[in-house]
Amino acid sequence: MRNTMKVAKWEIKRNMKNKTFLIGLFLTPLLIIGFFVIGSLFDDSSDKEQTVELYVNDEIGLLPAVEETISMAGFDWEVEETDLSQDAVRSELEETENTAYLFLTAQGLNEGIFPVYMSEEMPPYFLEQLQILETPIKSVQLAEQGLTAEEMAIVSAPILFEQQAAEDEAKSEESRLERVVPGAFAGFIMLSIVFTGMAIFQSASQEKKDKIAEILLSSLTPADLMQGKIIGYFVLGIIQTVISLVIILPVAIWRFELQDAAKYLLAPELLFYILIACMGYLLFSAIFVGIGATMSDMTTAGNFQGFVMMLPFLPFLFIGPVVNDPSGLWAQVGTYIPFTTPGVLLLRLTILEEWPWIEIAIGLAILAVSIWIFMKLAGKIFKVGILMYGKNATPGEIWKWIRA
């Protein structure tokens, strides 16, 4: 165990002194923030483009009501009065974008149809949005029919079908956050350590390439070396997670207004989620370290190795079906496949209010047994593979080592 810790310490020190690793350490969170910022830049610019100039030719004195309705709806429209006639409008619109002319005529008030002229370029749904003016116009129509204010209010009120929540809405929102925040946090930790852990395989194959494995194995056992790597890269993954969180969290809280969410983070579930995340790491790290020992070079990786490297991405396939139906067949299948168990379980537990304890127990039991089996297999592969210099192992050879 002492040697294991020495190897772990060395892997941490070696990487923390390595420029490539350090750049990656800070670049990863910065890239994530970059996507946020770029995304929001696009949002802003599209808003600006779509400001609509709405000119109103008002014959019936409705302009103040129209302006109020539009500003209450929060549309990005600039309303101005005009006295241009309908004939003159067409030529006026030819050279413009996002411009519309609305004619509130007395005839329209009687017939219920108001002419609108628009430039060719208009934001989508403009006409649908314009429908919001129905209410003030309807009020004027009804007033002309001699209805009292109360009668008008009843008649002009829209008919709504409102779903009644079983519990207090605010409370349900709160409990949703309570579940989502720790789940998302654990998911982030898992992705972060698993992806950092992918460097294990490079570390193992690099030792083959640099031919240092034999020198190391004259001082320690292959098991010490392998375990040291797994622990070392776990710590590196945690370092990556902490640095990412320190950089990303303030930005995310500001961007998504999550000030209140932080208090939900320290839920008791978090410990359980992190346990699942760590189990996921152990499984994948065993696979990476074993496969790394079979490869002399990343660039010459065969199909088999490439396929294995894709395993951590497998849970992404389940996101759609699981979100649609967190208790459905796909969710259950994902829970029982060890490679997808951690990802799918985290997702399901975050969504589901009632946890399926039996499925959780079976899923975790399968995962634990798989970790044990894969660690054993990785140990066998690592022991032989790490000393096979200059050549990638074939699946046939790997199978032979496992059986040996």
Next chain:
Amino acid sequence: MDVMLTVEGLEKSFKDKKVLKNISFEVRKGEIMAILGPNGAGKSTTIRNIMGIMYPDKGTITFHHYNGKGIPRNKIGFLPEERGLYKNVNVMDILLYLADLKDYPLDKARERALMYLKKFDLEGKDKVSVEELSKGMGQKVQFIASILHEPEFLILDEPFSGLDPVSQEMFKEEIRNLANNGTAILLSSHQMNLVEEMCDRLFMMQQGQKVIYGSLDEVKRKYANFKCTIHGKNDAARLERIDQVRRIEQQGDASVLYLEKDVEPLSWIKQLPDDLVIEELKLNRISLHEIFIDIATNKNLMKEGELNA
């Protein structure tokens, strides 16, 4: 002399091929013991079995003066044939890491590392990244790594390969110093002239089997028969009729006559036929190099004298 390591009846197979057959030898304190043989003879496999990197199918490996279980890794220094270092770390870091793995105190390791770097003309390179070193410099760093923790037993697999003559001399001197200070050294090499100069005893193997085992003096006495090199145009059939000649090799006008073991040099020269064309004649003992080549090419030059000293 005090025995440090005993290897007895070592056997190892890969698939169905037996690569080590009944290998037995011992290494003593303060001696340089050479393990020789052509490529594929099983030298590195033997060493890997000693180091516990591989496990023998049969046989025992005993480290004397060690009561614990397994291999006293901390007391062994090892320079493997296939060697390298981490590329993107600095020299001192890797030396200290390897010393730490041997449980050697770090402050002492740092002191010794600086001393050896200076000795091997690498002063001031301790902060340099390994990838900036030349191949020879890298080999020196690896050698330092193998002796930094003051091992009682040192295994050097082809330590001289790829070194220039100056560095070779440095290594030779240091290896000799270590042996004089009591380190038991097991050295594998192809460079016979170096082995001949340095080793006290040797174990030569071929196809996984022992061929010669004994002290250098004994081996030379028993194996290094005389050979006579004659420059001059002579018919092979004529040369074959000369007494006590076991084998003849001809290349151009030069003929090498390998003589029998108990030849008396002076009387043998006297009985050479008068009609022999001699422009130049040389009579000397077969070198270790020739014995090695002989075994490697399977000529079995000195068949009669299977030695077991």
